[in-house]
Amino acid sequence: MLQSMTGFGSARLDADQYSISVEIRSLNSKSMDLSVRTPKFLSDKEYEIRNMVQKALVRGKVSVTVEFTKNKSQKARNTVNKDLLKAYFTELSDVADQVGAEKGEIFRLALHMPEVLQQEEQDEETAEADWELVQPLIQEALQNINTFRADEGKALTTEIVSYIDRIRILLAEIEKQDPVRVENIRARIRGHIGELSSSEHFDQNRFEQEMIYYMEKLDIAEEKVRLVNHLHYFTETVYLPEPTGKKLGFISQEIGREINTIGSKANDATIQHYVVEMKEELEKIKEQINNIL
Template sequence: MTGFGLAATDYENVKFAVEIKSLNSKFLELNLKLPRAYSDKELLLRNVCSKDIERGKVNVSINIERSDDTQKGATINTKLLTKYYKQLEEINASLGAPNAANLLQTVLTFPEVITYTEEQADENEWNVLQETFLKALSNFNQFRADEGKVLRTDLELRIQNILDFFAEIDKLAPLRVPQVKARLLQFLEETVGKVNYDQNRLEQELIYYIDKLDITEEKTRLKSHCDYFMETLKSKDANGKKLGFISQEIGREINTMGAKANDAHIQQLVVGMKEELEKIKEQLLNVL
């Protein structure tokens, strides 16, 4: 959900600049900074952003630069300043006080001596600003779309890596039963001898172990979850949260397979699958 969009437009003696930046967030957190003259347009701009930006901590900054500084700024009321200044001089003279060097500076702090002209919104300028804003928003969305293509390629690679590990586990899983049977036979022969153990009892124990080691259901569900993840990834809808839920289900199946592994090589493959899944979860923070 990280993104960046910038647009600038020169209109007569005014330059409009709009910058949009976003970071990851579970919800839409919009911080809008715009000139005071256009404060009444804030709700309109927020509505536009909420429709185009579903999630993320978004900062929108709108700046206006005017080449003609006489259109705004401070205005000095010379008549009022002169009146205050003469009154202070008369007071100083009557009191016999020396003429203060900072007398003028003191007068400038008096009420209404300096007034500030509020910048007025112009309809034509607003139209230009709105076009600039929409252009920045378009650049922002394009940035996110380009980043999304990279993320999609990476996520597809991670899922494929999990499936590759899964294929290796699928080959090794059936080999565990003969190994367990061989270990049990060796243990019985070493402890009670070949002719002193109950063959039926051995078969019962083998069935118990086979059931404990069986990961057929986990393999089926894992394959199904991975396929569903890939299918959802191809959708044009915003499915970041949905992909997060699917990745949690993938993690459950991987953990169960690891608990039932009873084989060092399979455990190593499970660790590899977990590593790929963690990378997927990190990347999903950037997916809408």
């Protein structure tokens, strides 16, 4: 069954001390185009995250966002660099004395100077424990986005198969029209034979050879058979379990080649009309294939 490359999946964990959220979004792309945004303490896990995503999603323009938010009690666990605060306070006080400025706001200014308030660094053991919580959330988000992709793929499958069925119907109409086309060609040839046979330079053998070549050139029987086979192969491929977007792209090219050949060889206005409609359906298929995994 087809899968769309467009999708969204998320997962979240709310604990007493923190909240963790994972969001994964994907759009269509010819290859895997992956961007990962994580908290600083997970920076060394980016390679593992990339492997998880590439294995699960295969292809697409994918963005992964992991957010780690501590609650208020955890956020309050900041340390004050007292020596630096004193140095800032003394420096600002000296400047205030020199310019005769008020000192009422100096402590607040010193407190908010760079690196005075320092958040406690997360030790390696805590970071590893947090990764053990983040990892299953990423897996859950990947499962959710694949479910989204599968649901979108079901709609795409129905749509694309309807286009293929329409091409089959048009090919059946061509099949009905082909005997009429052949008889019209024969009638024109008979008329030309009547005109040419009266000429003193008429060469019967050469004429017959050229007519055989001409009829073979206008014969579309092989193209019709190949088109039927391509349509059948396309439909079979749609329902394969593995990703088939690229394969369907190749098959659609072959379908287009046979349709174009039928149009160029048919030399019949009615068949040309059906060929134009078949091309329209094929273009719809190609547009949808761009978004298929």
